[in-house]
Structure formats: structure tokens, C-alpha cells
Amino acid sequence: MEKFFHLKENGTSVSTEFMAGLTTFFAMSYIIIVNPQILSQTGMPWGGVFLATIIASIVGTLVMGLFANVPYALAPGMGLNAFFTYTVCFGLGFTWQETLCMVFLCGLINILITVTKVRQMIIRAIPDALQHAIGGGIGLFVAYVGLLNVDLITFTTKDAESAGKGLSTGATPGLATFNSPTLWLFLIGLLLVIVFTILKIKGGMLLAIAITTVIGIPMGLTTMNNSISIGDAFGQLPQTFGALFTGEGFGSLFSNPGRLPLVLVTIFAFSMSDVFDTLGTFIGTGRRTGIFSKADEESAENGSGFKTKMDKALFADSVATSIGAICGTSNTTTYVESSAGIAAGGRTGLTSVFVSLFFALSIFFAPVVSAVPSAATAGVLVIVGCMMAASLKEVRWDDISEAIPAFFASVFMAFAYSISYGIAAGFITYCIVKVCRKKASEVHPIVWIVSALFILDFICMAILQ
Numbered sequence: 001m002e003k004f005f006h007l008k009e010n011g012t013s014v015s016t017e018f019m020a021g022l023t024t025f026f027a028m029s030y031i032i033i034v035n036p037q038i039l040s041q042t043g044m045p046w047g048g049v050f051l052a053t054i055i056a057s058i059v060g061t062l063v064m065g066l067f068a069n070v071p072y073a074l075a076p077g078m079g080l081n082a083f084f085t086y087t088v089c090f091g092l093g094f095t096w097q098e099t100l101c102m103v104f105l106c107g108l109i110n111i112l113i114t115v116t117k118v119r120q121m122i123i124r125a126i127p128d129a130l131q132h133a134i135g136g137g138i139g140l141f142v143a144y145v146g147l148l149n150v151d152l153i154t155f156t157t158k159d160a161e162s163a164g165k166g167l168s169t170g171a172t173p174g175l176a177t178f179n180s181p182t183l184w185l186f187l188i189g190l191l192l193v194i195v196f197t198i199l200k201i202k203g204g205m206l207l208a209i210a211i212t213t214v215i216g217i218p219m220g221l222t223t224m225n226n227s228i229s230i231g232d233a234f235g236q237l238p239q240t241f242g243a244l245f246t247g248e249g250f251g252s253l254f255s256n257p258g259r260l261p262l263v264l265v266t267i268f269a270f271s272m273s274d275v276f277d278t279l280g281t282f283i284g285t286g287r288r289t290g291i292f293s294k295a296d297e298e299s300a301e302n303g304s305g306f307k308t309k310m311d312k313a314l315f316a317d318s319v320a321t322s323i324g325a326i327c328g329t330s331n332t333t334t335y336v337e338s339s340a341g342i343a344a345g346g347r348t349g350l351t352s353v354f355v356s357l358f359f360a361l362s363i364f365f366a367p368v369v370s371a372v373p374s375a376a377t378a379g380v381l382v383i384v385g386c387m388m389a390a391s392l393k394e395v396r397w398d399d400i401s402e403a404i405p406a407f408f409a410s411v412f413m414a415f416a417y418s419i420s421y422g423i424a425a426g427f428i429t430y431c432i433v434k435v436c437r438k439k440a441s442e443v444h445p446i447v448w449i450v451s452a453l454f455i456l457d458f459i460c461m462a463i464l465q
């Protein structure tokens with residue numbers, strides 16, 4: 001064990017790595033409840049997604065620990081599972097099987113760009129401020145999903161008459177009135193998550209979900225009506241496992257040539273979000289703790305192949321997405337919550353191996369986990385989103401030429417309820433700002449190309465609809 005993980009060299013021990021693994025697992029274990037809740041809204045079987053989430057997390061985290069020897073854990077990401085459900089399936093009208101195909105292709109693209117120079121080119125092309133804004137914007141998006149899941153933000157439809165008087169059509173957003181049990185339960189859960197997070201209680205997120213779920217029993221919100229057994233979950237796995245290779249998956253996705261541009265743009269949006277989320281997580285959490293050295297970061301930008309821990313970690317992350325898609329889940333990514341285990345002393349891949357072990361044990365809790373109401377998990381979304389928003393601090397908001405593209409790539413991402421359109425708006429406004437400042441030559445050709453592709457996409461959609 002010592003030889004494989006270099007524990008002494010990294011100033012750690014088996015017991016420290018065990019505690020770090022437990023800490024990270026408890027910090028992120030809510031995903032085995034929340035991910036099936038979000039993805040099953042598309043019609044995916046709850047039990048199938050539950051097991052796919054666990055399998056993808058086990059495999060991805062094991063690859064990270066054993067191949068890269070760094071203490072990071074992976075699971076399906078909260079930003080991209082929301083993008084999968086609300087934008088791609090509900091908004092763009094793709095089926096979940098087709099969307100899984102796009103996630104799988106995104107994983108393959110990420111592997112390709114990780115082993116070739118393209119990844120380095122993309123990293124160099126996108127200015128730092130935009131990279132941080134995209135990472136932070138995904139956090140705002142996740143928090144917003146949490147608020148909408150319990151209808152804390154309501155949309156009151158205007159009547160046609162007031163619309164005719166110059167007011168915009170559509171609906172007015174506003175705060176809900178606190179007269180529903182779902183909102184009360186959400187507020188209790190939110191309060192618990194805030195208190196436990198601030199007091200740094202180990203496993204606080206999971207504990208808050210558990211307590212809120214129990215409180216939901218007398219309120220009639222936690223019922224076993226929809227809960228499923230371990231046997232049922234395994235019975236549903238064949239419906240999601242490999243679904244992307246069926247006629248409803250690849251067969252259907254490429255059957256309509258007219259939809260090809262939309263498919264390509266969507267895969268592109270998945271890839272962009274995934275790539276920058278991961279880089280932001282590694283750079284944001286690894287630099288301060290010394291897990292990745294300066295040489296690692298430079299190698300990620302300039303080198304090729306798998307010379308450093310960062311290269312290997314990026315490879316592990318990209319492999320996990322395709323494996324997860326085959327199992328039946330949205331993009332598997334490196335979790336910001338790994339920073340909880342790193343703070344508890346985790347320094348090597350042994351921490352990740354322990355996290356995988358705990359994920360494997362969680363399979364036996366399927367019946368309880370499936371009874372958890374969404375009001376008990378929405379508070380976690382809000383606070384995880386808040387944690388992910390930390391990278392916004394890297395943006396120089398007092399420099400308006402940096403603030404405008406960063407605003408569109410982050411805050412607008414949540415307003416538009418779309419990660420990809422946030423990225424698009426960030427890129428396009430960045431080009432505009434640079435042209436106005438007569439610094440167009442500073443814009444990398446990749447940024448011009450991506451911006452042009454997004455504009456083309458908007459024009460296509462406007463003509464099609």
C-alpha cells in the first residue's frame with residue numbers, strides 16, 4: 001500500500017486517508033438521492049439511475065485513485081444533470097436515450113482532447129476570467145434549480161391586456177407565499193444544511209437530508225409509496241445500461257439530418273461545461289493544498305501525454321463520463337466536495353479508493369434512499385451551488401471589460417436556465433468588448449470560431465421555430 005500510494009512521501013497514513021474518504025463520501029453522498037430525482041423526471045427508471053449513479057461514481061473514483069493517485073472523488077455532476085433534464089430533454093425535446101448518446105460522445109471527445117494538444121489549445125484560448133465565471137455560473141445554476149424544484153420562485157402569468165400595455169408577455173417571477181408544507185420542509189432542510197455546513201459537521205449534508213426526510217413523515221411528504229427495493233433497482237438497471245446503443249439511442253439521434261447542427265451544438269455545450277468544471281475544480285482545490293504543483297498546471301497547459309498527476313487526473317475524469325453514460329447517467333465529473341476530504345488530510349488516491357468502497361456499500365440503502373422527498377434535497381442544491389460559486393471571486397468585477405463577459409457567462413447562465421447559452425453569451429460579449437477596445441487581435445481564433453458557431457446556432461433556432 002505504501003509503495004503504491006506513497007503515503008509517507010505525501011505526509012499521510014492509512015487512517016488519515018480513511019477518515020478523509022469518509023468525509024468526502026458524506027459530503028457528496030446526497031448525489032445518490034438527488035441524481036435519480038432529477039434524471040427520472042425525463043422518464044428514466046429511478047432504480048436504474050440510482051444504480052448507474054453509484055456504478056459511475058465507484059468506477060470513476062477508483063480510476064482517479066489508482067491511476068492518478070490523487071484524493072478526488074467523482075460522481076454525476078449537479079450542473080450537467082440539470083442541463084440533461086431541463087435543457088436538453090425538456091427544452092430541446094431530445095429523449096433521455098438520445099441525450100445519453102450525446103453524453104457518451106462528449107466523454108469520447110473529452111478523452112480525445114485530453115490525449116491530444118486540443119485540450120491545451122482550448123485552455124490557452126479562453127481567458128482566465130471566463131473560465132472562472134463558467135465554473136461559478138454552474139454553481140448559480142445548480143442553486144437556482146434547487147429553488148425552482150420546490151417552487152420557492154413562482155411565475156405569475158400576466159393577462160393579455162396588461163401585456164398589450166407595454167408590459168412584457170410571459171410571466172412575472174416572484175417569491176412564493178409560505179403556505180405550503182413542501183416549502184416549510186424545504187426551509188427546515190435549508191436551515192439544517194446551512195448550520196451543519198457552517199459548523200463543519202462531518203457528513204452534514206447527508207445528515208440534513210436524513211433529518212428533513214424524517215420530519216417529512218408526519219407532514220405527509222415522506223412516504224414509502226414510491227420507494228423501491230434493491231431487487232427492483234437491479235431489475236430496472238437493464239433499461240438504462242447500454243440504452244444509448246439501442247435504436248432509441250444512436251439509431252434515433254442520427255435519423256434526422258436536420259437536427260444534426262443542434263446535436264453538435266449540444267454535445268459541444270456538454271463538453272465545454274465538463275472540461276471547464278473539472279479544470280476549475282482541480283486548480284481551485286489542488287493548488288492551495290499542494291496536491292497539484294505549479295509544474296502540474298503548466299504541464300496541463302503546455303505538455304502532452306500523461307507525465308504529471310494533473311494529466312492523469314484529467315484523463316480519469318474524461319473516461320468516467322463515457323462509462324457513466326453507458327450505465328445510464330449524465331456527465332460524471334470530479335466533485336468540488338473532494339475539498340472536504342482534502343481538508344481532513346487526504347493526500348493520495350487511497351482516499352478515493354475508500355470513497356469508492358463507501359459508494360458500493362450505499363447500494364444496500366436503496367429502499368430508504370428512494371423515499372426521500374425533493375423538498376429534503378433542494379436545500380443541498382442551493383448550498384452546493386453556493387460553494388461552486390466561489391470561483392467568481394477570481395473575476396476582477398471592478399474592470400468592466402472583464403465583468404461584462406463574466407456576468408454573461410455566470411449570472412446570465414442562471415437567468416437563461418442554460419449552461420451552454422451562458423457560455424455562448426460570455427464568449428460573444430468577450431469578442432464585442434475586445435473589438436470596442438481595439439484589441440480584437442487578442443481574441444484567440446478558437447474563441448472567434450466558438451462565438452460564430454453559437455450565433456449560427458441562435459439563427460438556426462430562430463428560423464426553425
Ligand SMILES: Nc1nc2[nH]cnc2c(=O)[nH]1
Nearest residue numbers: 077078079281334335336
Ligand atoms: N465540480 C463539480 N462539483 C460538483 N458537486 C456537485 N455537482 C458538481 C458539479 O457539477 N461539478
